[in-house]
Amino acid sequence: MNNALEVRFPALSENEALARLIISAFLAPIDPLVEELAEFKTSLSEAVTNAIIHGYDESEDGWVYVTARIEEHTVTVEIRDEGAGIPDIELAREPLYSSRAHEERSGMGFTIMESFCDEVTIHSSNGLGTTIQLIKHFTPTASFSQVN
Amino acid sequence: MNNALEVRFPALSENEALARLIISAFLAPIDPLVEELAEFKTSLSEAVTNAIIHGYDESEDGWVYVTARIEEHTVTVEIRDEGAGIPDIELAREPLYSSRAHEERSGMGFTIMESFCDEVTIHSSNGLGTTIQLIKHFTPTASFSQVN
Amino acid sequence: IGEIQRYLRDDRVVKVSRTIRDHTIRIKQQMEAFQKEHERNPTLNEISQLLDMKIEDVVLAFDALRDPASLHEQLQE
Ligand SMILES: Nc1ncnc2c1ncn2[C@@H]1O[C@H](COP(=O)(O)OP(=O)(O)O)[C@@H](O)[C@H]1O
Ligand SMILES: Nc1ncnc2c1ncn2[C@@H]1O[C@H](COP(=O)(O)OP(=O)(O)O)[C@@H](O)[C@H]1O
Ligand SMILES: [Mg+2]
Ligand SMILES: [Mg+2]
Numbered sequence: 138m139n140n141a142l143e144v145r146f147p148a149l150s151e152n153e154a155l156a157r158l159i160i161s162a163f164l165a166p167i168d169p170l171v172e173e174l175a176e177f178k179t180s181l182s183e184a185v186t187n188a189i190i191h192g193y194d195e196s197e198d199g200w201v202y203v204t205a206r207i208e209e210h211t212v213t214v215e216i217r218d219e220g221a222g223i224p225d226i227e228l229a230r231e232p233l234y235s236s237r238a239h240e241e242r243s244g245m246g247f248t249i250m251e252s253f254c255d256e257v258t259i260h261s262s263n264g265l266g267t268t269i270q271l272i273k274h275f276t277p278t279a280s281f282s283q284v285n
Numbered sequence: 286m287n288n289a290l291e292v293r294f295p296a297l298s299e300n301e302a303l304a305r306l307i308i309s310a311f312l313a314p315i316d317p318l319v320e321e322l323a324e325f326k327t328s329l330s331e332a333v334t335n336a337i338i339h340g341y342d343e344s345e346d347g348w349v350y351v352t353a354r355i356e357e358h359t360v361t362v363e364i365r366d367e368g369a370g371i372p373d374i375e376l377a378r379e380p381l382y383s384s385r386a387h388e389e390r391s392g393m394g395f396t397i398m399e400s401f402c403d404e405v406t407i408h409s410s411n412g413l414g415t416t417i418q419l420i421k422h423f424t425p426t427a428s429f430s431q432v433n
Numbered sequence: 434i435g436e437i438q439r440y441l442r443d444d445r446v447v448k449v450s451r452t453i454r455d456h457t458i459r460i461k462q463q464m465e466a467f468q469k470e471h472e473r474n475p476t477l478n479e480i481s482q483l484l485d486m487k488i489e490d491v492v493l494a495f496d497a498l499r500d501p502a503s504l505h506e507q508l509q510e
Contacts, residue, residue: 144291278476
């Protein structure tokens with residue numbers, strides 16, 4: 138099955154939950170295993186939170202853009218902001234690195250995305266914004282026997 | 286609480302369910318009454334189905350656009366297609382009128398929207414597409430004592 | 434008074450958050466039972482069939498189950 142979805146919403150922290158639900162709804166037709174769905178939603182949350190907190194500094198009223206597509210059992214999602222950008226991508230990817238370590242940020246966002254997705258690509262330009270692409274191959278479930 | 290959301294998806298019939306879920310997720314923060322949410326989702330379904338079936342004749346691969354905003358407890362949703370357009374809006378609004386009466390269409394779509402929403406506005410131009418605006422005032426629930 | 438109580442329990446005045454909470458509890462129990470029996474986690478459809486719940490309701494309620502604490506434990510392993 139193939140499908141696509143494009144969404145944008147204001148950079149409000151409550152919209153992290155909205156993004157999670159929208160992606161669950163979009164993926165429901167491929168009947169994901171709940172664990173794989175939870176993993177993917179967690180990755181998406183991390184990217185959306187980063188866009189809101191680091192991209193827009195929580196204060197600006199920018200938009201967060203999420204596009205998603207399904208091709209058979211492969212899901213590709215892009216999370217984009219038009220905010221600050223990431224000055225050093227290598228550093229940002231490092232486990233435990235956070236430019237806001239003094240706050241309660243864990244520095245584990247990219248590490249979580251990388252462990253739960255098959256591919257994580259970062260594009261960013263200083264002052265122009267950031268795009269994170271997440272790709273995950275979901276287990277085909279159609280063959281599972283009907284439960285009763 | 287105020288929020289906004291803009292979405293587009295291909296005119297596939299399975300995306301009616303997607304639109305319903307996205308609206309539930311978007312409205313979750315105002316914690317609507319189950320009945321009012323169900324009414325609003327039913328209205329949205331009718332408009333999205335119309336865009337897919339009448340606007341795009343199910344065959345074309347056009348996009349359906351849904352934008353939503355919450356202002357306090359008033360919800361405004363617009364459903365837009367770039368399809369066939371409605372030649373006679375007065376006629377289309379009439380209960381039981383369907384241009385596809387020979388199929389299993391009931392002709393009750395607009396009647397349902399009008400009975401479940403506070404305002405239903407139709408803009409349409411022949412060959413350019415249709416925009417339906419639905420407005421509903423939800424009952425504020427915060428003050429309700431928890432039942433049961 | 435009985436009539437008023439019945440009215441209050443009626444769906445008309447039930448808030449969405451309330452139904453989601455009820456569903457979440459049932460889903461959590463079902464997931465644990467399923468894991469025991471099949472030695473894998475269920476799909477969205479399997480939960481919806483076993484609980485006779487609409488997929489839409491499963492999606493909404495399942496999201497409320499997340500537990501960031503266990504996630505970090507998982508990553509440390
Ligand atoms: N969308 C973004 N815009 C700007 N900077 C970002 C963005 N996403 C991540 N970063 C940078 O990458 C760092 C690492 O991100 P992450 O691993 O999620 O850790 P944390 O969010 O806990 O700081 C952040 O501290 C921030 O400096
Ligand atoms: N998005 C649309 N594009 C073109 N025509 C439409 C659209 N929505 C509604 N219509 C027209 O209005 C009529 C009435 O719509 P409705 O009340 O939903 O009845 P039904 O969908 O059962 O035909 C339709 O039969 C169709 O001719
Ligand atoms: Mg982060
Ligand atoms: Mg109709």
